[in-house]
Amino acid sequence: MMNISRRNLIKTGAVGVLAAGVSPMLSATSVFAQGETVAVGSLHDLTGGTDVYGVPSHACMKMAIAEINAAGGLLGKQIELKTYDGQSDIKKFPQYAQQAALQDKVVMLQGAITGASREATRPVLRRYKVPFVYGTIYEGGLCETNAISVNTGSDQQAIPLLDWSFKNLGKKVFYIGADYNAPRNIGIWTNHLANQNGGTVVGEEYYPLDVTDFSTAIAKIQAAKPDYVHSCLVGGPHMAFYRQWAAAGMLKKIPIVSVVFGGGNEHMVLTPEETDGIIVAYNYFEEIDTPANRDFLARADKTMGASRPYINGIAIGGYTGPMIWAEAVKRAGSFDYAALMDALKTDIEWAGPSGKMVLEAKTRSTIQDMHIMQVENRKWKLLETQSQVRPFDFGGACDLLANPRNTEILVPKV
Amino acid sequence: MDQVLVTAIAIATGIATLVLISLGLAVIFGMMRIINFAHGEFIMLGAYATVLSTNAGMNLWIAMLVIAPAFVALVGLGCERLLIRRYYGNLTTTMLLTWGLSLFLVGSVTALFGNTTRGIAAPLGSVTFGNYSVSVYQLFLIAFAALLVLGAALFLTRTRFGLIARGTMQNPAMASTLGIDPGRVYAATFAVGAGLSGLAGGLLAPVSGVLPNMGASYVAKAFVTVIAGGSSVLVGTTGAAFMFGPIEAIVSLISTPVIGQASLLAAAILLLRLMPMGLSAGFRRST
Amino acid sequence: MNYAGMNAGSLTFTASLVVVALGGPSVLDTFQVLQLSAYSSLALGVVGLAFVWGILGILSLGHAAFFGIGAYAYAILSIAQGESTFAVAAAILAPSVLAVCLGYFLFYGRVGDVYLSVITLCVSLILFSFMNSTADVSYTLLSVPLGGFNGISAVPPLNWPGFVGDFLTPEATFSLCFLLLAAVYLALQFLRGTRLGRIMASVRENERRCELLGYDPRWLKLVGFVISAAIAGLAGALFTANTGYVGPTVFDLGQSSQFILWAIAGGMGTLSGAIIASFMLQFLASFIGTSQLFNTSLVFGTVIIFFVYALPNGIVPSLQGLLRKLSRLARRQRRRPEVIGDSIKSTP
């Protein structure tokens, strides 16, 4: 299968990776980057339960790489995209991350959308010094030099959305979420923002991800009589909530706001009768009416074909990730890991389809515009835009310039 | 008062859903002792058949009540003839086989239709009880599940095929000495079981997220219900549903849904400890 | 004494595992070493199941519960103590204790076959939903947050016993994993051949008769069940040490069915088959996931169905059958060289 010289090369590279702390000159990436191409990894769930998030993100990432290559590549090199299908099986993530780092010598890896897959992948990439680009919306609090978050944390969505909702919809909120980390974090934000806005959380419920019967939930909400419902239900089974909610005639009575609705294309799967009026907050949606976005969509139509998936606030990270990383590589002037990390010590600005984005050096998270919008017949209608929303730094706790060794996920406290 | 009523409806919905998603599996397991790992995918196919034919202009009720079960029964028959038939009596091989089938079906549907399909809304609107409003379709599901159980009971006890099915299930070898071809009975039962799963999928299509992987969220619960129910298809499954549905709904209502789900599973464990051959065996012993 | 289990085949298999364990690191690259270490720890998990199912006839649909408890025990203790020896011991002990309680409940309650499977499945699903609901920071064990759905990451690898922070290299871990796999395989194969093992096999064949002969099948089943749980716990610890991560999905239906399907694919009643099948299917899933052929589930599902068609008895028994057929053919060829002509020379 493998000839001796290549194996030796890889072994040298691997030893180099292990010794990278002592001698960065030998690191795997620098050995490989001398070739004609450099490899970049995409590790998304392309099959299984969470493929609805993985497939569009991967498609956007492919598009970004194709555009970089078409424009002459990066630092004169073509980029080769290595694809790994996580198969919605968390166990596969650390294994593929190892494969990407050690065997395929990627100089960057993007993906691992679900919190669990991210946590399984992150330490591996840290160990082998492969920059990890995280392209999805998530619970917030990622604070690690090696992790570049190009989408938004829940704070960046929840603060504008709930401030708006307490102002426009009423003071009583019922929070319903899937039972895992991100929705629980967003629950903390909901309580926090209710306090700040003089509102009350009249109920807080968490449902396991495979629940499909929401009749008790709906009864509980009806009993609590909130002014609006904040939903953080995630995934296919939970779409049942919106159906059962609308079937009970509640959609027209109590409004729903959400920071995750639409991320799994819920507004396409469900019918307008079941979704019209639901309010969300994202950094991107296809209906943004700017020349930059119209141009982006035209190119997307061309590269992905007519049957391309809807590009939502999660999938867009697949495109912005490689682009912002490419900006950083250009600044570094090299694919070398240490050079890139140095380059990231100052803010990096890039204008994308949704406007100006700034990758903040302190948090390695991204400042961007947030849009509050509403579903109307399977399309989004803009209600309000808040420009350049900063990532939350947890009262200064996340400062990677001062404390570059932090790897822990920070959790908001009420 | 209205709160009691709404709670009762929520509990009845829990029972009805359990009955609907378990019946097809129960028929196949009860008759042939096959643990059908592709059960969830049969439900998924039923939901897809409903959604796709409705989107193509078919009347929703026909799509749900006729097309979905008929289509999935055909698929089931095909699977039985091509795959399962050769491995009857071999629990392990059929498990492996139906697991492969399950992945194959998820993969094919994803490849054909992608992972986002435009769904259909629940018909019939809603009714209001005091402070609460409830979906009429939900009430329809409860009534339909009750009718389905009743119909199945009549079918099994009053028809020629029902008699053959019960006889073959109890003792296939003896049935064959009476001129009955167990192979054909198995094929027909497999098709009926698949058709019932398809019907469940069709009925759930307007109230759940119709996606290629949707089967996964039903399959564990259906397994637990069917096996805790024991060998008697109808009595066991319905009995188990009547026990587990309220437990989950009530515990979820007074504490959290996680504890509700855990208490369903704990109830199943306790039940099987007390009645080691399943619920229906316990019934039979006491009568 | 003639040990039925200890035939030439099983000794050869053990020897080849040892050869891989010792020779592997010098021919494989680091990635392959890491990948195979992870594969081998899952293979270890399936051996215990193949034993308790194939020999004793107990189908545990919740084998992942023991694997997962071992994995969590290792993760929590190795982080809390910064030392892995005690963590590994606890990872073996904790699932064994659960197995004793559960086994007593099941076997002494005379719970029937499939019903037993479902109870074990329920236990594992309860653990799954419980672990998923521990996202709140207040859920900590020995000051290690359980982490809910996101699980526990950055779990340290194995270290030399007693030397905190002196981690085993990936190569040493690899050798250790394969040696343990070989040792467990050999021990189970040995046990199978002993009097106790033969009585266990007869429990599977006919529990009633076994009881009439004066053996207590409940006790024998309990022993087998606890052994398999302990092995699964060790496997969980090694897997976590290899990948550095553990999350609630170790308890889900997918994980349990994976173990079961590997055991089936290997061939019921063969331990080596389960090991071989687990390696093959893990390679296959990983390969399909990077090759972008088509939809991964579609390809994997088709392969499994094909497997059942081509090798209905599982990998090892089918291969054995094939070998027998080939050797018979070769013998016939030798007897009639005039028919075969030159081709006989190419037969080894």
Add this chain to the structure above:
Amino acid sequence: MTLVVENLISGYGAVPVLHGITFRQEPGEIVGIVGNNGMGKTTLLKTLMGLLATKGGSTSFHGTDFANLPAHRRSRIGFGYVPQGASGFPNLSVLESLQLATVVGPGGRAKGIDEILELFPELSKYLNRSSSALSGGERQMLSIARAVIRSPKLLLLDELSEGVQPSIVEKLAERLVHLHATENIGILVVDQELGFVASVAKRALVIHKGRISHEISAERLSDLDLLGGSIRSSSCGSFST
């Protein structure tokens, strides 16, 4: 309707039990099969009925080679089967059991439920009772009725007397003789109880280690039975356990 069995080989899985059974049964004849436990009596009946696969040899009935027919086809050409221990359909009622026997028509004419109740009037009291609630003798009666309702041409009877009171056994024997006389049914009787075999059959074949070792007459069988002996005390003396 002659049954011809030649060199029949059969068994469970890879373990052979019958090593080559050869015999012939004339139409309407009652033949007994006797032998010790484990000699293959039940295996022989199961193989003839098609519940166990024929591994070798030939079997024909009325000139039809049936070695490859499945059980339900054998039933349709006139085989009736009464299993050991009267195992049947414990959760069906007596009436349902009888109905089940006629849902698929036999080759010839099936009897009506009334007709069969005339032959077994005892059953009419229990028509709606679950068959698991019957006594051993009643269950045997149901088992025979279920086979007979299909008007078989050859009835295979497995250990009818096992666990049934002697007075009931006698009654069952009378019915069988009556059926044989009125309908000319051939019967192959396997039983441990030599007296019962002697009371219905004219001759008996002794099966030993999967082969027919010899034939004895009914009179000799009843002598053996009166002596309280088993066939082991047979003068042939070649038996061992």
